[in-house]
Amino acid sequence: MPPRTSDAIVIGGGLVGAAIAWGLRGQGLETVLLDEGDIAFRASRGNFGLVWVQSKGLGAPWYQRWTRGSAGEWPALAADLGARTGLDLALQQPGGAHLCLSEPEFEDRAARMARMQSEAGNHGFDYRMIRAKELREMLPGLGPSVVGASWTPYDGHVGPLALLQALHRAFTEAGGAYIPDARVTGGTAAPNDFRVETAAGAFAAPRIVLAAGLGNADLAPRFGLDAPVRPQRGQILVTERARTILPMPTTTVRQTGEGTIMLGDSMEEVGFDTRQAPPVMAQIAQRAVLSFPWIAELNIVRAWSALRVMAPDGLPIYDQSDRYPGAFIANCHSGVTLAGAHARLLAPMIVQGSLDPVLAPFSAKRFDVPHAA
Amino acid sequence: MFRTRPDARPATVEVLVEGTPVLVPEGASAAVAVLLAGLSAIREMPVTGSPRGPLCLMGVCFDCLAEIDGVPNRQACMVPVAPGMRIARQRGAREARP
Ligand SMILES: Cc1cc2nc3c(=O)[nH]c(=O)nc-3n(C[C@H](O)[C@H](O)[C@H](O)COP(=O)(O)OP(=O)(O)OC[C@H]3O[C@@H](n4cnc5c(N)ncnc54)[C@H](O)[C@@H]3O)c2cc1C
Ligand code: FES
Numbered sequence: 001m002p003p004r005t006s007d008a009i010v011i012g013g014g015l016v017g018a019a020i021a022w023g024l025r026g027q028g029l030e031t032v033l034l035d036e037g038d039i040a041f042r043a044s045r046g047n048f049g050l051v052w053v054q055s056k057g058l059g060a061p062w063y064q065r066w067t068r069g070s071a072g073e074w075p076a077l078a079a080d081l082g083a084r085t086g087l088d089l090a091l092q093q094p095g096g097a098h099l100c101l102s103e104p105e106f107e108d109r110a111a112r113m114a115r116m117q118s119e120a121g122n123h124g125f126d127y128r129m130i131r132a133k134e135l136r137e138m139l140p141g142l143g144p145s146v147v148g149a150s151w152t153p154y155d156g157h158v159g160p161l162a163l164l165q166a167l168h169r170a171f172t173e174a175g176g177a178y179i180p181d182a183r184v185t186g187g188t189a190a191p192n193d194f195r196v197e198t199a200a201g202a203f204a205a206p207r208i209v210l211a212a213g214l215g216n217a218d219l220a221p222r223f224g225l226d227a228p229v230r231p232q233r234g235q236i237l238v239t240e241r242a243r244t245i246l247p248m249p250t251t252t253v254r255q256t257g258e259g260t261i262m263l264g265d266s267m268e269e270v271g272f273d274t275r276q277a278p279p280v281m282a283q284i285a286q287r288a289v290l291s292f293p294w295i296a297e298l299n300i301v302r303a304w305s306a307l308r309v310m311a312p313d314g315l316p317i318y319d320q321s322d323r324y325p326g327a328f329i330a331n332c333h334s335g336v337t338l339a340g341a342h343a344r345l346l347a348p349m350i351v352q353g354s355l356d357p358v359l360a361p362f363s364a365k366r367f368d369v370p371h372a373a
Numbered sequence: 374m375f376r377t378r379p380d381a382r383p384a385t386v387e388v389l390v391e392g393t394p395v396l397v398p399e400g401a402s403a404a405v406a407v408l409l410a411g412l413s414a415i416r417e418m419p420v421t422g423s424p425r426g427p428l429c430l431m432g433v434c435f436d437c438l439a440e441i442d443g444v445p446n447r448q449a450c451m452v453p454v455a456p457g458m459r460i461a462r463q464r465g466a467r468e469a470r471p
Contacts, residue, residue, distance in 0.1 A: 140471040141471020241419050241466040242466055243465070243466050243469070245468075245471070258420075259466045261469075294471040297469070298469060299446060
């Protein structure tokens with residue numbers, strides 16, 4: 001059977017692939033989005049939902065800028081998706097706090113934020129280190145062990161499942177083709193000429209975007225690209241709904257639009273293991289209760305784990321293949337935060353056929369530095 | 374609508390359902406007290422506000438959520454009655470209490 005042809009193939013229907021696919025479709029490309037079935041590693045369905053800027057890019061100010069740029073695109077993204085799909089993404093960007101539970105944590109954080117600001121140079125980086133006394137006016141019922149927080153105006157949060165659903169719906173309603181149960185198992189690459197094999201048939205296009213999350217590690221070499229990503233497990237607990245009480249998100253505690261309070265999230269190097277670990281869950285709960293003692297009264301109604309998509313240095317990977325022009329790759333561990341940039345900044349570059357120089361530092365070539373003898 | 378079976382244990386435990394005293398058998402659940410009090414609803418849903426009352430009586434449907442002795446969102450069908458227990462309506466999402 002001849003392959004189904006289109007202007008572009010995107011592999012991976014998570015937040016990264018869906019945002020890019022929708023962006024490509026918005027630029028008029030006939031786009032096919034290939035995804036696996038229900039048995040898959042999908043960070044996009046198990047994340048914490050922060051649109052988070054303040055801790056991104058220490059020592060890598062280009063990442064801070066890209067992240068802040070994405071947060072800046074978010075209001076337009078949410079409004080556009082909301083208008084097209086009728087879904088409320090519950091986007092709020094009131095700024096956010098990172099709570100410090102000890103003096104040393106506060107000192108560390110202050111030093112980190114100062115460095116971020118100096119690295120930002122002319123681009124600026126607004127932040128405040130806020131002591132507990134003032135913080136108590138901003139956040140209700142802080143525990144006695146909270147000594148202070150860093151705060152920036154750039155942070156926010158969103159309903160990540162609504163985001164994923166909205167991207168998919170907007171994409172298909174605009175004429176994009178979403179093909180589930182289409183794990184890419186093989187393919188061939190030539191400049192501006194790609195063909196992939198899946199359980200759902202063969203597909204061909206002059207452009208291909210690898211956005212398969214952890215699946216990119218295996219796919220990339222076939223297309224002259226590199227994605228040394230590894231899984232990093234994160235666990236999350238969720239309380240029953242409560243009337244709105246938290247006016248802003250913090251790094252590890254946020255109240256959703258529906259009223260549940262999410263408590264997160266661990267960072268565990270355990271490979272492809274999505275089990276939950278009670279000791280880690282206990283730690284998450286404990287930190288939440290030290291931050292906001294009243295959370296202890298709320299019932300936990302759900303808990304899960306999911307795998308982040310991590311590069312060795314924790315930064316995103318954006319690349320285009322030198323060998324096979326037309327092949328692009330996108331990987332990141334903050335696919336919620338970066339959805340604005342992916343749909344509205346990255347997708348147009350892919351349509352143009354080359355990544356903007358602002359993305360050059362994100363090339364996986366940064367990992368090729370030869371080891372000193 | 375609900376009656377105890379003729380062979381049921383005698384109703385000896387007095388509880389308050391929305392402030393009204395009701396006698397229920399020892400070992401019965403707070404949801405039974407709600408039903409014997411003649412109430413068809415004991416909670417209002419947090420999203421639509423629509424009324425709900427005990428349905429499955431076995432801990433599955435969560436339609437029996439009530440404020441019991443001041444603790445919100447308890448599954449009334451999973452809580453055995455105790456003398457003087459106060460069972461009150463759960464109105465929408467609970468309040469978190471800093
Ligand atoms: C616990 C946790 C908390 C997080 N919190 C936040 C947060 O607060 N804010 C934030 O911005 N980010 C957060 N993240 C990160 C965010 O969820 C991820 O960056 C994002 O979901 C990655 O999206 P993705 O599309 O690259 O990957 P995935 O969601 O993993 O999607 C990849 C898709 O590709 C498909 N696929 C894989 N291989 C193939 C193949 N060969 N053929 C076809 N399809 C394939 C998979 O089936 C899957 O659907 C969190 C992640 C975790 C785990
Ligand atoms: S009646 Fe169904 S959970 Fe209590």
